[in-house]
Amino acid sequence: MEPINDKFIEMVTAKAEVDLRISDFAPVSMLNVPTHEISRSKFPAIDYHNHLDAQNPGEVLQIMDDCGxxxxxxxxxxxxxKAFEIHRKFKDSSPDRFETYAxxxxxxxxxENFWQKSVERLEKYVEAGFCGIKIWKDLGLTLREKNGELLRVDDERLAPFFEKAGVLNFPVMFHISDPDAFFLPIDRFNERFEELAxxxxxxxxxxxxxxxxxxxxRDSIFKRHPxxxxxxxxxxxxxxNLAYxxxxxxENPNVFVDIGARTxxxxxxxxxxxxFFLKYSDRILFGTDLVPEIEMYRLHFRFLETADEYFDYPSHASRQGRWQIYGIYLPDDVLQKVYRENALKLLKR
Ligand SMILES: [Zn+2]
Known part of the structure; x- marks a missing residue:
């Protein structure tokens, strides 16, 4: 065999931009595999996790109609x-198509009496026809009391609130913490470096x-309020870590999960x-947590319904990590539950 000669190496490296910045790297896949564009979900779907406060209900409805x-x-x-105003804005526009989480x-x-007031507010949301209440990640990360103490997620003063939610059959959504990578240094080993940068x-x-x-x-609360x-x-x-x-x-039959922003x-x-979807088809909710757009919904359908390989995942403007995704071709009965039936169970109170 002939040794690789220096002249050849020189020629090749001269052509390559060896100092390309990672943010400029945008490889185009040469893979040639079947692709399926799904324009509407196979069954009517309920987007159980979105944030529409800033949206025009009529425009959102048009996208919903286009996508199923x-x-x-x-x-x-x-x-x-303001929360009640938002609730009315969407209900007035189309009472059957929009629901509101507080x-x-x-x-x-x-x-004074903050914890008792939280229970009373909950009752008002229920009366007004809201469909659940969300507790966000500021609990446990940033919320502090007057004395400077960080509030714990499992603070026992919240117990009457959770108990009342149970009595009123009003779901409580938790978004506590964030992806694993967000709790690691933002360095070259972080798989979501570009997003965090x-x-x-x-x-x-x-x-x-x-x-x-x-x-x-968080998990201890599920056991305390079965x-x-x-x-x-x-x-x-x-x-x-789907094993988790x-x-x-x-361990907690009273817990559902949504898939918002995790495709x-x-x-x-x-x-x-x-x-995971086949095993927990009764406990998984379709949700997007992304601004309603036709292409965003279609990428979700492609992921859930097809066996397509190596395509872009739906995301915010900034990508979550440098990888592509594969469809999981769920069977019809699972799709129906995840898209719709599980959410209906929670909405019917
Ligand atoms: Zn969200």
């Missing part, structure tokens, strides 16, 4: 009178409570994800 979305659940990020109100945390404030390293600790606090229904947004924040979610669902994670582990 029967209902959209708006998790309002407003509190107080947002736990911490604004008067330092006031674009949004450094999304990183929590080093946090007061570790992610494991935050989830442990008669209350909980929805863990974003696959309980453990889409990187499996155990969580096995990227699920689609890069298609064998594990498919098995």
């Amino acid at each position: 979305i029967e209902k959209c659940v708006n998790i309002t990020m407003q509190t107080g009178e 947002w736990f109100d911490w604004t008067d945390l330092d006031s 674009a949004h450094p404030d999304w990183g929590f390293y080093p946090s007061h409570f570790s992610k494991d600790e935050l989830l442990m606090q 008669k209350t229904t909980f929805v863990c947004a974003h696959l309980a924040e453990k889409s990187e 979610v499996t155990q969580l669902l096995d 990227a994670e699920l689609g890069r582990q298609p064998y594990t994800a498919r098995e």
